Amino acid sequence: MNGAPTEPEVVDEVHGVAADIGSMEIRGAATIADTAARALGVQAAESEADEPSTFRAQLRAAARVLYDTRPTAVSLPNALRYVFRDVEGTTVEELRTSVRASVAEFRDRLDTAQNDLGRVGANRLRDGDTVMTHCHSTDVLACIETAVEQGKSLSAYVKETRPRNQGHITADALADIGVDVTLIVDSAARRYLNDVDHVLVGADSIAADGSVINKIGTSGLAVNARDRGTPIVCAAQTIKLHPGTLTGHTVDIEMRAESEVIDDEQAAKIGDPTVLNPAFDVTPPRYVDAIVTERGQYPPESIVTLMRDLFGEGSDHPWDA
């Protein structure tokens, strides 16, 4: 009698990376993309497949494990798709080599893109400016770091970004490069917007209409910034462009555990209320002044042209094949 079909073998490193992305040990859209691509490379390097078809099935299974971790950051499927695009070969060794090359090229491009984006973003910042940040975005930090390297002196209001306080990571990184940091609670943002020259946020995904999907609280900050007349800029490499939105798909907003908001004991004390913990929100394009990418800065409404150029209608999942 035939047993159940065996699942393609996925190496421990891939499961470990997937668990770390799920628990947010590894977080932030660019870092997730970089780590997921690296994990695919480890899958290829450590695969014990002796048939090309087995190797490919394992690679697809590894990609599925990684893809299923967090739904909102499109950099993750975009990274997986990039690696799959160039996998070629008729032997296991050829396939292994092509995955290695593809992963290396992807990671290299990611680095270069962030540096290029940093230079574009830095051009917007002048000596003596004050910025306000939300969450922790390596793309935003690249802009500020480049401006500091150019000799500009900057100050920052850093929102703590409840519930997980990623603003603390930003505060630490900015203090390290000599930015004068003031940490504020999220609800104090509006009070200080008059003292701010630029609001800088990152993105997990950018939709075809120019909407920015980023850490929860971004949209409220953007509406307040517009009301106060403070420019709001989104720093996002093109890997954050969501090709699925070209064909009408929407971006899933990840809902995270109640325990990130309140522990069981505190919840019991206040009658165990329903707790909702969306990780991201959507900022409509009319509240965003510019999207800064490695290819220059774009008004949000024109980002669709860049998206079509770079991705066509390509939002397939080759790992499902």
Ligand SMILES: O=C(COP(=O)(O)O)[C@H](O)[C@H](O)COP(=O)(O)O
């Ligand atoms: O919203 C977040 C992080 O959310 P989380 O902490 O839930 O992952 C960041 O602004 C974007 O991911 C961009 O980051 P980067 O610019 O580094 O790609």
